[in-house]
Each structure stands twice: as C-alpha cells, then as structure tokens.
Amino acid sequence: MDRLRFQSFASGSSGNCYFIGNASQGILIDAGIGVRTIRKNLRAIGLDFQHIWGIFVTHDHADHIRAVGSLGTIHHIPVYTTRKIHEGIDRSYCVTEKLIGARRFLEKFESIQLGEFSIHSFPVSHDATDSVGYTVEYRGKRFTFATDLGHVCESAAHELKQANYMVFEANYDPHMLANGHYPADLKRRINSDTGHLSNEQTGAFLAQNYCDHLEYVFLCHLSKENNHPDVAYSTVKSHLENNKIRVGTDVQLHTLDRFNPTDLFIFD
Numbered sequence: 351m352d353r354l355r356f357q358s359f360a361s362g363s364s365g366n367c368y369f370i371g372n373a374s375q376g377i378l379i380d381a382g383i384g385v386r387t388i389r390k391n392l393r394a395i396g397l398d399f400q401h402i403w404g405i406f407v408t409h410d411h412a413d414h415i416r417a418v419g420s421l422g423t424i425h426h427i428p429v430y431t432t433r434k435i436h437e438g439i440d441r442s443y444c445v446t447e448k449l450i451g452a453r454r455f456l457e458k459f460e461s462i463q464l465g466e467f468s469i470h471s472f473p474v475s476h477d478a479t480d481s482v483g484y485t486v487e488y489r490g491k492r493f494t495f496a497t498d499l500g501h502v503c504e505s506a507a508h509e510l511k512q513a514n515y516m517v518f519e520a521n522y523d524p525h526m527l528a529n530g531h532y533p534a535d536l537k538r539r540i541n542s543d544t545g546h547l548s549n550e551q552t553g554a555f556l557a558q559n560y561c562d563h564l565e566y567v568f569l570c571h572l573s574k575e576n577n578h579p580d581v582a583y584s585t586v587k588s589h590l591e592n593n594k595i596r597v598g599t600d601v602q603l604h605t606l607d608r609f610n611p612t613d614l615f616i617f618d
Contacts, residue, residue, distance in 0.1 A: 409478035410438030422452030438479030521546035553589030
C-alpha cells in the first residue's frame with residue numbers, strides 16, 4: 351500500500367514549505383524558501399518537480415511565497431489559492447516571476463481532487479491579504495495545516511478536530527515576547543486575533559479538543575526571538591498531560607525546524 355508521507359522542508363519566518371504525498375507524487379504547502387533548496391529536498395526523497403501536482407499557498411507573506419513565481423512560471427507547477435491571495439502574490443516584491451499560466455483558484459470552503467488526494471481550503475485569522483489553511487485527505491486519513499493564525503476560529507477548529515495529523519502553529523512564548531526587544535506595536539500585532547498563536551493557546555486548544563483519532567502534531571512557525579523548540583514542546587506537552595493525554599503514547603508531538611528538513615514521516 352502506498353502510504354501517506356510528510357516532510358517539513360522549513361518552518362518559520364525565514365521561510366515555510368511542506369511536502370505531503372506518497373512515494374510517487376504529492377503537493378507542496380507554501381513555497382517560501384529557495385527553489386534549489388526545494389528541489390534538493392525533493393530529490394533526497396526520490397522526487398522532483400515533475401512529481402508535484404501543485405503548490406497550495408496559505409497567504410501572501412514573503413516567507414510563504416518566495417519561490418512560487420519560479421516554480422509556477424518556469425517549472426510549470428500549478429499554484430492554488432484564493433483569488434485575493436493571488437492578487438497579493440501579484441503585488442508582492444519578493445515574487446519576481448509573475449504567475450500567468452500557473453495560476454489556479456481555490457476559494458475558501460472549496461475542495462479539489464488530485465489523484466487520490468482531496469485538498470480542502472478553509473479560512474484562518476491572520477493579517478495578510480487573505481489567509482487559509484488546508485486539509486489533505488488521502489485514503490481515509492486527514493492531514494490539516496493551520497499556520498499563521500491569531501486565534502482558532504470556528505472553521506479552523508472544525509478541521510483540526512477531525513485531523514489524524516496536523517501542522518499547527520506554536521509561534522511564541524508569552525513571557526519571552528513580553529520581555530523581548532520587539533517594539534510595542536509589533537508585540538500587539540503578534541498577540542492579536544489576526545497575529546500568531548502562542549504555545550499556551552496551542553496547548554490549550556489541543557488539550558480541550560483531543561480525540562483519539564489524532565496521531566501526530568507538528569508544531570510549526572516557531573519564532574526565533576520569542577520561542578524555543580524545547581519551550582514550545584514542553585508547554586504543549588504540559589497542557590496535554592494535565593488532561594491525561596500521554597505524549598508519545600496517545601499522540602506523537604514534534605517541533606519543526608526553521609531551516610532544516612525533518613525526517614520523512616511515513617504513516618500507517
């Protein structure tokens with residue numbers, strides 16, 4: 351059986367890109383790192399650009415779209431997202447190759463079928479031109495991506511509660527943010543309902559909404575200045591275990607590196 355596979359290529363404000371697929375093809379969620387790095391990481395798992403059905407963009411901030419122009423226009427990989435996000439990509443300073451033939455529209459609450467993969471778009475709360483998350487369903491398993499969101503709105507909560515696997519933001523530690531060097535306006539933006547999720551918010555949501563079909567949680571988009579992998583992991587773990595949810599037994603918990611690819615996860 352061709353099992354579901356996942357690998358994070360990079361996760362954080364320096365760039366975001368995730369692969370989800372099987373042994374012979376798949377998709378990318380965001381492409382905010384260099385084209386050569388993406389190709390190198392794909393080749394390391396036996397794939398290349400011709401095996402990628404599409405790039406699904408969550409929003410138009412530079413750390414999520416840096417490579418979409420080249421991948422879409424030069425390498426002919428379709429780029430899927432909402433019309434508003436595509437308009438933001440068109441305006442972005444960091445996308446030098448403008449999308450023309452590669453542009454595909456997938457609006458909120460719409461789904462598309464690519465082979466055995468169904469990809470569903472849903473709204474999230476973030477201060478971009480427009481922002482979405484995605485749930486990828488494959489052979490009865492659901493993998494939800496919810497990155498860059500200031501709070502868990504009803505639509506995101508609905509998708510996360512049904513997930514078997516998830517990439518879920520744990521951006522900052524409130525104490526580190528409050529005592530850090532960021533200006534007050536930026537701190538307020540990060541703390542806002544259209545900013546980012548803290549470790550505490552993520553841990554509380556997971557503890558309150560855990561279901562036994564949830565198998566893996568990957569904590570993404572950790573801040574370099576206001577977080578640390580050990581802090582994010584221990585905070586979320588404490589919330590789960592305070593609700594009698596055993597990390598490592600009931601659910602697997604991982605943090606995603608800012609710059610380096612994770613191991614390739616192959617799910618049962």
